[in-house]
Amino acid sequence: MNRKLIVDAIIGLNLGEIYGKYRVYSKTSENLNEKVDFKEIPYECKWRYNLPYKDLIYRMFFYPQILKKHIRTRADITHIFSQEETYLLNRLKFDSPKVATCLDLIPLIFKDNSRIPMNTWFMKYSIKGMRNADKIISISEHTKNDLIKYIKIPSNKIETVYLGVDKQYKRLSTGEVDNIKKKYQLGEKFILYLGSEQPRKNFTLLLKSFHKLKTRHGLEGIKLVKVGRPQLPESQRNTTFDLIDQLKIRKNVIFIDYVPEEDLPALYNASDLFVFPSLYEGFGLPVLEAMACGVPVITSNSSSLPEVVGDAGIMVDPYDVDGLAGEMYKVWTDEDLKEDLRKRGTDRAKMFSWERTADKTFNIYKEVLGE
DSSP states (O other), X not given: OOSOEEEEEEEEEOOOOOSTHHHHHHHHHHHTTTTEEEEEEEXXXXXXXXXXXXXXXXXXXXXXXXXXXXXXXXOSEEEEOSGGGTTHHHHOOOSSOEEEEEOOOHHHHOGGGOOSHHHHHHXXXXXXXXXXXXXEEESSHHHHHHHHHHHOOOGGGEEEOOOOOOTTOSOOOHHHHHHHHHHTTOOSSEEEEESOOOXXXXXXXXXXXXXXXXXXXXXXXXXXXXXXXXXXXXXXHHHHHHHHHHHTOGGGEEEEOOOOGGGHHHHHHHOSEXXXXXXXXXXXXXXXXXXXXXXXXXXXXXXTXXXXXXXXXXXXXXXXXXXXXXXXXXXXXXXHHHHHHHHHHHHHHTTOOHHXXXXXXXXXXXXXXXX
């Protein structure tokens, strides 16, 4: 192929984020810059009116009109970078072949994440549109299997393309680690968790296991650092704090709601152990980032996480409080095990790169074009 492919990239609502579909799009386009001419078509809901379901109304009726004006009739491919936007395949006719990326099916599988009936309806509507794509990219084999199981998508229509890890996630110098500890007023040794407090993230199990680690195994000086916005209503978050008080670990749990991305590699490096007991992940980037930084990892044996971790981390039953506490104790007290996990983790992380993600995506573009 001697010319650049022309791809209309549909991103959806611009939230100013760097994760999820925005990360997948930015890294794919960055690494295919010489082969593909991407045109990003996001939108911003700038209504001043405080209407019920404001964003949903805008997405359903106004965003399609924006797309009509900006989609290039000469585009080779239309790539929708999230299952949240595949509803557009029900509402618009695209002249070019259609590729859709599915990050996960969380609203369909975890009802706690879709309590609002209108959101459940919208997810089902988007799934209907996903069936109209010429090719679906799943970010893990587990997500691919979910597409087959829950939506009945034929296997040959889905291609798994793993995500990558950014180059800044690596082992850092002692000085950089010391600086980040001072910035966030962190102690010498701590366990790190990165994520929200949504039920599927299983943070309450981690709190209970952390309590057992302290009381049953006598590790009194240990801290748990939780990084990430709660993504919960205040009433539900109060339940989390009530649990912390019941367990009498308030002084040992540190909450940092927001950390700029440039600080994350140093935070990973500063931790002694990364624990991620999530019940369901479409991929699980934090686990990969932690391994790339040389941090021992304990995670769940569920959903896509075993695909990411392989034999480079410890996997546990995400419902077993005692089991998680026991594994944390082993890693915390066994320096040989800790060093072995560090080495295996950094080696494993080298298997995932955004360059590889982009190359596989480009091959899918060529496939749907019959080249």
